[in-house]
Amino acid sequence: MYVAVKGGERAIENAHAWLAEERRGDPGVAELSLGQIREQLSLAVNRVMAEGSLYDPDLAALAIKQARGDLIEAIFLIRAYRTTLPRFGATEPLDTGEMACDRRISATFKDAPGGQVLGPTFDYTHRLLDFKLAAEGGEPNAPQAEPREAPMPHITGFLQGEGLIQQEADSGAAPRDLTREPLEFPADRPLRLQSLTRGDEGFILGMAYSTQRGYARNHAFVGELRIGTCAVEMEIPELGFAIEIGEVELTECETVNQFTGSKTEPPQFTRGYGLVFGQSERKSIAMALVDRALRWKELGEDDTGAPAQDEEFVLSHSDNIQATGFLEHIKLPHYVDFQSELELVRKLRREAQVSHREAAE
Amino acid sequence: MTKRSETPDSATAARRAWMGLLARAPEGELMALWEKVAGRPAFDWLRPPETGGVMVRGRTGGTGSAFNLGEMTVTRCALALRDGTVGHGYVQGRSRAKAEAAALIDAMMQTEAADDLRRTVLEPLERHMAEARSTRAAKAAATKVDFFTMVRGEDT
Numbered sequence: 001m002y003v004a005v006k007g008g009e010r011a012i013e014n015a016h017a018w019l020a021e022e023r024r025g026d027p028g029v030a031e032l033s034l035g036q037i038r039e040q041l042s043l044a045v046n047r048v049m050a051e052g053s054l055y056d057p058d059l060a061a062l063a064i065k066q067a068r069g070d071l072i073e074a075i076f077l078i079r080a081y082r083t084t085l086p087r088f089g090a091t092e093p094l095d096t097g098e099m100a101c102d103r104r105i106s107a108t109f110k111d112a113p114g115g116q117v118l119g120p121t122f123d124y125t126h127r128l129l130d131f132k133l134a135a136e137g138g139e140p141n142a143p144q145a146e147p148r149e150a151p152m153p154h155i156t157g158f159l160q161g162e163g164l165i166q167q168e169a170d171s172g173a174a175p176r177d178l179t180r181e182p183l184e185f186p187a188d189r190p191l192r193l194q195s196l197t198r199g200d201e202g203f204i205l206g207m208a209y210s211t212q213r214g215y216a217r218n219h220a221f222v223g224e225l226r227i228g229t230c231a232v233e234m235e236i237p238e239l240g241f242a243i244e245i246g247e248v249e250l251t252e253c254e255t256v257n258q259f260t261g262s263k264t265e266p267p268q269f270t271r272g273y274g275l276v277f278g279q280s281e282r283k284s285i286a287m288a289l290v291d292r293a294l295r296w297k298e299l300g301e302d303d304t305g306a307p308a309q310d311e312e313f314v315l316s317h318s319d320n321i322q323a324t325g326f327l328e329h330i331k332l333p334h335y336v337d338f339q340s341e342l343e344l345v346r347k348l349r350r351e352a353q354v355s356h357r358e359a360a361e
Numbered sequence: 362m363t364k365r366s367e368t369p370d371s372a373t374a375a376r377r378a379w380m381g382l383l384a385r386a387p388e389g390e391l392m393a394l395w396e397k398v399a400g401r402p403a404f405d406w407l408r409p410p411e412t413g414g415v416m417v418r419g420r421t422g423g424t425g426s427a428f429n430l431g432e433m434t435v436t437r438c439a440l441a442l443r444d445g446t447v448g449h450g451y452v453q454g455r456s457r458a459k460a461e462a463a464a465l466i467d468a469m470m471q472t473e474a475a476d477d478l479r480r481t482v483l484e485p486l487e488r489h490m491a492e493a494r495s496t497r498a499a500k501a502a503a504t505k506v507d508f509f510t511m512v513r514g515e516d517t
Contacts, residue, residue: 054431059455086414087414087415090416090429093427094419094430096419096423117502117506121504145499146502170425172426174427175429189421197431198431234451241377243451244381245435247385277430
């Protein structure tokens with residue numbers, strides 16, 4: 001339990017004043033602008049939007065600045081802000097097939113229509129520190145080629161044509177929303193995907209890696225990974241029709257996994273699915289692997305007891321704000337709790353000493 | 362779940378197009394063009410600008426059931442010109458000024474000012490945005506792996 005402790009007001013005020021000073025750092029160094037964070041630390045901005053569960057690059061940049069670059073603290077700020085917003089409604093489901101792709105690769109089909117488009121990737125860089133970046137100046141210039149006008153077809157569409165991959169059925173139901181109702185088990189796939197996409201990248205990555213190392217191994221290929229922007233459409237009640245209300249950058253990963261078939265389904269490939277705000281490649285691949293591992297029950301696969309198959313374990317521990325809140329609360333004053341523990345240990349020690357003495361006599 | 366509206370008539374299609382353009386437009390570009398528009402009409406608020414969240418949905422496996430991906434910020438407002446024409450603004454982000462401009466343009470596009478406005482605001486905006494999109498697509502195209510060249514090389 002906690003007790004109200006009075007008397008810390010001035011210490012707290014001064015601590016916050018010092019925090020502001022430390023946040024600013026050396027005043028001889030130019031202050032960061034939100035534009036600089038948004039444009040030059042865009043992958044941090046993307047992570048804060050994905051796990052903060054709110055797409056707004058300027059707000060995410062502000063949160064990163066306020067949090068001194070602590071991304072989980074920044075995500076906390078965004079989550080707190082999000083709760084103050086009235087909900088205007090929900091969009092039509094995104095059509096990722098219409099995505100304007102910056103990047104689109106497949107590990108399964110070399111000659112996929114639309115081709116392998118690498119985009120602005122870290123892949124194939126040598127991971128050597130580039131000291132040229134330490135010196136200021138210079139405007140890099142990317143080469144251009146004839147742009148593709150038509151949308152990129154989804155790779156899994158080709159497998160679907162032959163019936164080789166399980167069809168994704170549309171239940172037509174409004175999805176449950178864990179920001180509106182508490183997470184309850186069993187969770188259906190839409191609810192699991194909502195939880196995974198806002199889950200901690202490190203946790204989801206670790207879970208996904210565990211499946212690759214043999215804990216509920218499911219033999220995933222990256223059928224397709226695409227990054228780009230999609231228009232967001234919403235039905236406006238006062239207008240009576242849907243309009244585009246903006247566009248978001250997304251990363252989508254579809255894994256293609258072996259499936260030996262069941263009583264009702266022939267042997268075919270199945271999918272793991274990852275969809276994340278922003279350019280978040282590692283997260284979306286990890287999400288797809290964990291999604292596929294969690295589908296064992298509906299696909300009639302064995303429960304190997306692996307952590308990645310346990311939806312209660314995965315979904316209850318993937319939220320870094322819940323985890324941080326519970327973890328860090330133990331640093332707050334627990335004086336009375338501890339006082340009673342102290343009394344107990346002293347009493348036990350006294351009793352132990354007495355019985356020890358009596359035994360010796 | 363909401364349903365896509367029936368095949369809209371051409372007036373609705375045109376309105377959808379300009380509202381979508383205004384929603385997606387970079388604020389700086391829209392405001393720069395809007396500020397140059399002379400003769401902006403007086404209006405009354407039906408709903409002053411307010412910022413809220415909209416839940417963006419995706420589909421399982423890209424094509425299956427809907428799921429909640431996360432929210433985005435949207436600012437909306439509604440106004441009426443003195444002749445009663447109603448304009449709606451629904452724009453991405455938190456800018457009240459942008460929402461107001463979008464709603465006024467939406468209203469004016471239903472009046473005689475439409476042709477002028479289309480020429481001075483919507484068309485330049487559309488051109489800029491198409492150019493930006495095309496430049497990105499051109500950069501993406503330059504990173505396309507050309508496996509075929511290697512195969513041809515082995516043939517000769």
